[in-house]
Amino acid sequence: MDTRLYVIPGSHPSMAARLMLEAKGVPYKRTDLMPVVSKAVLRGLRFPRNTVPAIKIDGRRIQGTGEIARELDRLRPEPALLPADPAQRAAVEEAERFGDEELQPPIRAILWWALRKDKEPLRSFSEGAKLGIPIGLALKTAAPLVAASAHFNEATDENTQRSLAAMSAMLQRIDDWIAAGVLGGEQPNVADFQIAPSLRLAMTLDDLRPAIESRPAGELAMRIVPDYPGWVPAILPPAWLQPLRSGCSQAGGRIAGTQPG
Numbered sequence: 001m002d003t004r005l006y007v008i009p010g011s012h013p014s015m016a017a018r019l020m021l022e023a024k025g026v027p028y029k030r031t032d033l034m035p036v037v038s039k040a041v042l043r044g045l046r047f048p049r050n051t052v053p054a055i056k057i058d059g060r061r062i063q064g065t066g067e068i069a070r071e072l073d074r075l076r077p078e079p080a081l082l083p084a085d086p087a088q089r090a091a092v093e094e095a096e097r098f099g100d101e102e103l104q105p106p107i108r109a110i111l112w113w114a115l116r117k118d119k120e121p122l123r124s125f126s127e128g129a130k131l132g133i134p135i136g137l138a139l140k141t142a143a144p145l146v147a148a149s150a151h152f153n154e155a156t157d158e159n160t161q162r163s164l165a166a167m168s169a170m171l172q173r174i175d176d177w178i179a180a181g182v183l184g185g186e187q188p189n190v191a192d193f194q195i196a197p198s199l200r201l202a203m204t205l206d207d208l209r210p211a212i213e214s215r216p217a218g219e220l221a222m223r224i225v226p227d228y229p230g231w232v233p234a235i236l237p238p239a240w241l242q243p244l245r246s247g248c249s250q251a252g253g254r255i256a257g258t259q260p261g
């Protein structure tokens with residue numbers, strides 16, 4: 001299989017695709033792209049959409065973590081990313097959908113809000129990446145890319161605050177799935193690979209890590225993704241972190257032990 005994976009350094013779904021390829025034992029080459037520039041590159045390569053992860057396998061173009069997972073299961077059935085049992089599969093696919101649609105975006109918003117305030121941590125996310133230009137130069141010219149990424153990812157004050165307020169309920173939902181055996185099995189499934197990189201990306205922020213690392217969700221993230229490049233020193237306004245630290249939901253009520261809708 002001639003396989004090339006296109007990623008953005010630090011991107012959580014890109015990490016999910018890397019982990020799934022590795023779990024399947026599929027050798028691949030990786031191309032690291034700069035955010036925003038990636039959109040034009042992917043279009044130039046005739047991918048149907050403009051986001052990473054994107055993969056070329058034997059000349060075919062597949063994009064998005066969900067499609068990549070299903071293509072890998074088709075090409076190499078073992079170890080299976082999706083359970084064969086219909087009820088188990090439905091539960092895993094619901095957790096996968098949550099990871100893809102509900103968990104990924106707020107973590108992006110929080111990260112880009114922080115990077116817009118201070119671009120220096122970008123250096124740490126590029127560890128091990130080959131961007132085609134020296135990282136020092138990339139950082140010097142990063143301001144427009146960071147501004148555009150903050151814009152695309154709705155990293156406004158309001159949305160970032162809303163994202164932080166939603167985190168506690170999302171972490172509880174993940175803990176509940178672990179307790180129910182949907183996540184965290186001996187052999188990681190597609191939802192483990194979808195959710196753990198988002199948690200690990202969140203844990204690169206000193207502001208968020210303490211609220212995640214000691215709970216089952218944090219332990220799962222560390223097991224599935226022991227190494228994740230990037231480090232963002234504390235930068236978020238403490239008042240915005242209050243709901244996360246006290247375990248309160250968006251509306252401000254206690255959510256511990258409840259299943260959010």
Ligand SMILES: N[C@@H](CCC(=O)N[C@@H](CS)C(=O)NCC(=O)O)C(=O)O
Binds near residue numbers: 013035104
């Ligand atoms: N939900 C999609 C997310 C794809 C996505 O939005 N990827 C981001 C990176 S995390 C991207 O390519 N953004 C374009 C950019 O940053 O310029 C998936 O899981 O594949």
